[in-house]
Amino acid sequence: MKKKIQFSLVYRDMWQSSGKFQPRKDQLERIAPVIIDMGCFARVETNGGAFEQVNLLAGENPNDAVRAFCKPFNEVGIKTHMLDRGLNALRMYPVPDDVRALMYKVKAKQGTNITRIFDGLNDVRNIIPSIKWAKEGGMTPQCALCITNSPVHTLEYYMNIADQLIAAGAEEICLKDMAGIGQPAFLGKLTKMIKDKYPEIIIQYHGHSGPGLSMASILEVCQNGADIIDTAIEPLSWGKVHPDVISVISMLKNEGFEVPEINMSAYMKARAMTQEFIDEWLGYFINPGNKIMSSLLLGCGLPGGMMGSMMADLGGMRTTINNVRKKNGLDELSMDDLLIKLFDEVEYVWPRVGYPPLVTPFSQYVKNIALMNLLTLEQGKGRFVMMDDSMWGMILGKSGKIPGTIDPELVELAKKQGREFTDVDAHTLLTDALDDFRKEMAENGWECGQDDEELFELAMHPEQYRNYKSGQAKKNFLADLQKLKDAKLGANLSPEQLSAYKHAKADAVVAPVKGDIFWEFSGEGECAPTVEPFIGKEYKEGDVLCYIQAPWGEFVEVPAALGGKLVEINAKRGSKVQKGDVIAYIEREHE
Missing domain, CATH: 3.20.20.70 (Aldolase class I)
Structure with a gap:
């Protein structure tokens, strides 16, 4: 054996x-x-x-x-x-x-x-x-x-x-x-x-x-x-x-x-x-x-785990690219057409940026360069026009030594833009940060946790940890989950069935008059609205959801129905609504 x-x-x-x-x-x-x-x-x-x-x-x-x-x-x-x-x-x-x-x-x-x-x-x-x-x-x-x-x-x-x-x-x-x-x-x-x-x-x-x-x-x-x-x-x-x-x-x-x-x-x-x-x-x-497995991955070398996000990016870019092609009298590209173009462009870009292994985060950087190139090529601007500091950081050596050789075109472009290449040991560019995060924990009254594990989470994921501690992360997550559940259900329902589902599940807040939507005011008597409330915000019965400025100038309060959680916004701030239009849905807590 x-x-x-x-x-x-x-x-x-x-x-x-x-x-x-x-x-x-x-x-x-x-x-x-x-x-x-x-x-x-x-x-x-x-x-x-x-x-x-x-x-x-x-x-x-x-x-x-x-x-x-x-x-x-x-x-x-x-x-x-x-x-x-x-x-x-x-x-x-x-x-x-x-x-x-x-x-x-x-x-x-x-x-x-x-x-x-x-x-x-x-x-x-x-x-x-x-x-x-x-x-x-x-x-x-x-x-x-x-x-x-x-x-x-x-x-x-x-x-x-x-x-x-x-x-x-x-x-x-x-x-x-x-x-x-x-x-x-x-x-x-x-x-x-x-x-x-x-x-x-x-x-x-x-x-x-x-x-x-x-x-x-x-x-x-x-x-x-x-x-x-x-x-x-x-x-x-x-x-x-x-x-x-x-x-x-x-x-x-x-x-x-x-x-x-x-x-x-x-x-x-x-x-x-x-x-x-x-x-x-x-x-x-x-x-x-x-x-789904795909042999197309062999050519471009991109990791399969990023295919989902890549297809979402590609879908958004397709509209922009096809608008450019339409203006130039060219046929629109299907998603399959664009996918092959992207894979081909990754194969073009990859050796020119020095063959970085296509793994996080460098797979994302190479894909993003290729995706931007597809757009700028359609616009007649050429390649390597739209690259952010992260993409340049990889090319310049700020994340570590690139395995291959950077193409002379990119070396010259970096020079024109005043960018400098480096062979520095990347981790020496960073300054210690724990003292600052420890101070933040103390100021907020947060415990550093067993073996300093809570301090570590703040230091490793500052933005996400702060949202977690405030409770905002949970609200956002539950709102996103509910939206996806509703979308899945809605995909299998007719518009009439979906409307019936929403009304059974939540209260539809309708406009009592026609006019312009304003959400929250910054002060009494002022007409300076803040940003729209977030999905998942809780309201009590009698709370004001928003205001409508009627054609005669009066601001009409719109109550948040019987209260509950805001699950959908149908009228953006500043938009015009007619009497009876649905402004939002608020989900009640059912016993």
């Missing part, structure tokens, strides 16, 4: 690659014992990039969720791991050193055993400090090689990075095939090179299903010495996510590897429970396209 292969369930990334949010604490507590009962997982991914941020956006405390999810796995000896974006830690932009160091102390205390550290540029300078902090915090540093295909990303290129990371103290190496475009034979050779030189180093393979190469890649890396394979479970396997553990175990068992058995009763329970979470609320934020 061949060597023993272990498996990790990437429960966080299953959701991350499917939609916007993660399960709540109570849901994670329910699923953890079932995952344990499956009996086939040596590891489970319990938190990391985006996990904590979206918890805050949902009005939930991420520290409570991480502790609760890790605890049962800690008790039975299943190792937990998290994803760390190196210089960006758990967010999309750089994090000061003192905040990154605190993260490891906090996460170790919360029960996370392993940190998977990656850098979107494979710049070891952005990874090596985290190795030290992970060890100091009592965690195992696993360092990732971001896999992509280019003339720059050779076996020797990756082996050189692995050498540097292992010399700096990395105890494990992850082959992070974030777009699933890694060629199986190449991945097998790379695995063998690392194992031959460092037989004691654990190698874990993480490959998304995306374009369909992942099963072949799994077989190749296992044949060449890999130790652990990341997998998923239904109903969130395959598509843009990860292969299902059942198929992976079946394939490897047939090849003679020693693999664990699956408790299928527990698998079916976990499957049903995950579907329950989707049906309850998480599914409203999942793009159906992320459940």
Whole structure:
């Protein structure tokens, strides 16, 4: 029999690659014992990039969720791991050193055993400090090689990075095939090179299903010495996510590897429970396209997890581009036409910006440059006209060293705009920030929390944490969820049925007279309205919802019906309404 292969369930990334949010604490507590009962997982991914941020956006405390999810796995000896974006830690932009160091102390205390550290540029300078902090915090540093295909990303290129990371103290190496475009034979050779030189180093393979190469890649890396394979479970396997553990175990068992058995009763329970979470609320934020594999991803190399947001961006840009084409007497482009144009433009842009691996946040930057190019080309302005500081920051080296060479056209453009290239160690550009955040906690009367975990959340996600503490995040989330639920129901109803549904569910506030809508005044007798109230705002019976300025000049108060929660606004500030028009819907609390 061949060597023993272990498996990790990437429960966080299953959701991350499917939609916007993660399960709540109570849901994670329910699923953890079932995952344990499956009996086939040596590891489970319990938190990391985006996990904590979206918890805050949902009005939930991420520290409570991480502790609760890790605890049962800690008790039975299943190792937990998290994803760390190196210089960006758990967010999309750089994090000061003192905040990154605190993260490891906090996460170790919360029960996370392993940190998977990656850098979107494979710049070891952005990874090596985290190795030290992970060890100091009592965690195992696993360092990732971001896999992509280019003339720059050779076996020797990756082996050189692995050498540097292992010399700096990395105890494990992850082959992070974030777009699933890694060629199986190449991945097998790379695995063998690392194992031959460092037989004691654990190698874990993480490959998304995306374009369909992942099963072949799994077989190749296992044949060449890999130790652990990341997998998923239904109903969130395959598509843009990860292969299902059942198929992976079946394939490897047939090849003679020693693999664990699956408790299928527990698998079916976990499957049903995950579907329950989707049906309850998480599914409203999942793009159906992320459940579909696509070989088109091979050409552009974009990670499947960003396809949902990319299609939304493309849809918005399509209208603008088609308006330009219409004025120029050209045929309009369909979404498929535009998608192919975007993929082709990514292939054009990518080598010219130095072949950055297409992973967060650099995949977004390259896609955005390509998308803007499509518009400016249609406008006759050429390429690289609309690029923000983040895109330029990548090109100039402010996020780390670009693997390839920047095109002379961009070098000259930077010079014309007074921009300077740098080879500085990116993390040294940031100043420590914890003292300021500690002061803010004290001024607000907020507790720093167990092991300073609340201080860490504020420092890592300042805007989201403040909204969470104020309660605004929960209100916004519930309003968004209700809107999506209503939209889903409305898609299956006729206009008459939808109107009846809304009236049964909420009170329609109608205009008592015709005139112009004004929302709240800034002071008695003044006509200076503030911004419109937010969806989810609560009203009591007798409260004023808004004002209508009648044609004869009088301001007429419009009461908020019987009170409740504002769930829809049908008349914008300053718009004209006729008597009887619906201004808004307010949902009553039904007994």
